Amino acid sequence: MDKNKIIKLIQRAAISSELKAELLQIVEQEENLGKETIQKLQEKLAGKADEVAQNIADIMAESATDKFNQDMDSWEKDVNDFQSEVNKKADKIDLEEARKGM
Amino acid sequence: MGKNIEIRGEENLEMAGEKRTEMSLLEIGRQRRQEKMQRVKTRFSSFGAKIKNVFKRIVGAGSTSLDAIFAAPEAAKIAGTEIEAGGKAMGRGVKRGAEATAGAVIESGKAVSRGVKTGVETGAGMVVEGGIATGRGVKKGVEMAGAGLESANKWTNEMGLRADAWVDKKYEAMGDWTQEQWQKIQEKGGDIRQGFTDGIEKARATYKQFQENRAEAARQRKLANLRAEMNQALEAIKWNQERYKEAEQQMKELEGIDDLTEELAEVAE
Numbered sequence: 238m239d240k241n242k243i244i245k246l247i248q249r250a251a252i253s254s255e256l257k258a259e260l261l262q263i264v265e266q267e268e269n270l271g272k273e274t275i276q277k278l279q280e281k282l283a284g285k286a287d288e289v290a291q292n293i294a295d296i297m298a299e300s301a302t303d304k305f306n307q308d309m310d311s312w313e314k315d316v317n318d319f320q321s322e323v324n325k326k327a328d329k330i331d332l333e334e335a336r337k338g339m
Numbered sequence: 340m341g342k343n344i345e346i347r348g349e350e351n352l353e354m355a356g357e358k359r360t361e362m363s364l365l366e367i368g369r370q371r372r373q374e375k376m377q378r379v380k381t382r383f384s385s386f387g388a389k390i391k392n393v394f395k396r397i398v399g400a401g402s403t404s405l406d407a408i409f410a411a412p413e414a415a416k417i418a419g420t421e422i423e424a425g426g427k428a429m430g431r432g433v434k435r436g437a438e439a440t441a442g443a444v445i446e447s448g449k450a451v452s453r454g455v456k457t458g459v460e461t462g463a464g465m466v467v468e469g470g471i472a473t474g475r476g477v478k479k480g481v482e483m484a485g486a487g488l489e490s491a492n493k494w495t496n497e498m499g500l501r502a503d504a505w506v507d508k509k510y511e512a513m514g515d516w517t518q519e520q521w522q523k524i525q526e527k528g529g530d531i532r533q534g535f536t537d538g539i540e541k542a543r544a545t546y547k548q549f550q551e552n553r554a555e556a557a558r559q560r561k562l563a564n565l566r567a568e569m570n571q572a573l574e575a576i577k578w579n580q581e582r583y584k585e586a587e588q589q590m591k592e593l594e595g596i597d598d599l600t601e602e603l604a605e606v607a608e
Contacts, residue, residue, distance in 0.1 A: 238606070246602050251595030275607040279600055286596045287550060289589050294546035296586040301538025302376050303582065308531040315527060319520045 238270040243278075256285055 247260045260278055267274045 243603070243606060246599060246606070250599040250602075251591060252599060253592055256592075256596075272607050275603050278603055282596050282600045282603075286593060286600075289593045289596065290549040291546050293586055293589045293593070294542040294549075296582050296589065297542035297545065298539050299375060300582040300586075301535055301542065304538065305531060305535040308534065312524070312527050312531055315524055319524060322520070 238274070240264065240270050243270065243274075247278075 243264055244261065247257055247264070250257065260281060263277055263281065264270070264274065267277075
């Protein structure tokens with residue numbers, strides 16, 4: 238198995254430099270490159286893919302959280318407006334008005 | 340929903356302990372997100388308490404002045420009843436007084452006629468007539484007083500009814516408005532919460548689906564469908580540029596991992 242070919246594949250892969258370094262370290266540590274090495278690399282990649290996918294799910298959750306916060310702001314404004322309107326109305330309906338109405 | 344998030348939080352904490360050295364950057368981001376979500380949850384519950392307080396205040400403010408209004412016709416009614424009772428008592432007193440006077444006058448007329456046994460008939464007759472006239476006058480006075488009281492009572496009752504109707508109308512208008520507004524606010528809160536829950540659920544479902552299909556997908560090169568689905572989900576968060584860029588970068592990383600996995604498989608064959 239061509240060690241250089243594998244190193245080249247890793248180096249030009251569209252992955253983060255941290256992951257590249259981790260993969261290259263695995264390759265460098267192997268004395269005899271074989272199917273087991275490839276399996277080790279693939280396992281590493283599979284674990285990483287899980288992490289990245291969960292990270293994407295987390296980002297989606299974070300986005301939902303941000304949107305929730307934004308919606309809450311407008312909701313809070315609605316409640317405050319409602320509160321002030323009702324208070325105004327309640328103030329209007331007082332005994333003086335009742336007498337005037339009579 | 341809340342429970343799900345907490346479960347995820349525990350998973351992440353566990354992972355943070357086990358894989359801190361190799362996943363530090365991802366873990367930091369994940370923990371930051373967990374904290375952010377925790378803050379949002381806290382905000383939602385504290386906001387719920389705030390709304391409760393707001394409503395308590397609204398109800399308090401409303402009922403104080405409404406009570407005052409309701410008290411007004413009630414007071415008028417009580418006053419009317421008292422006037423009526425007083426009028427009746429007075430009428431009875433006047434009537435009794437008039438009857439007594441008439442009786443006394445008649446009695447005295449009789450006594451005079453008895454006393455003056457040999458008196459002139461016309462004299463006795465005049466006294467009797469005088470007694471009857473007095474009685475009539477007193478009776479008339481009592482009737483007039485009674486009619487006056489009756490009309491006063493009518494007026495009081497009329498005012499009471501008008502006040503009742505006015506207050507009912509006002510209260511009804513305010514009640515409808517308050518209910519309508521409150522319902523709107525509740526609906527909005529429900530929508531917001533549902534939207535949040537849906538967003539979280541979608542993220543969880545996407546990840547679960549990825550995990551379930553990853554092994555096979557990597558082998559059979561079928562990640563394209565899943566990727567399309569995830570991209571679709573990402574479109575939904577495009578409004579948030581920062582999050583979108585981060586997610587996009589992670590999607591590229593996932594694709595790079597997928598490509599390299601396949602290339603290595605080819606080398607191994």
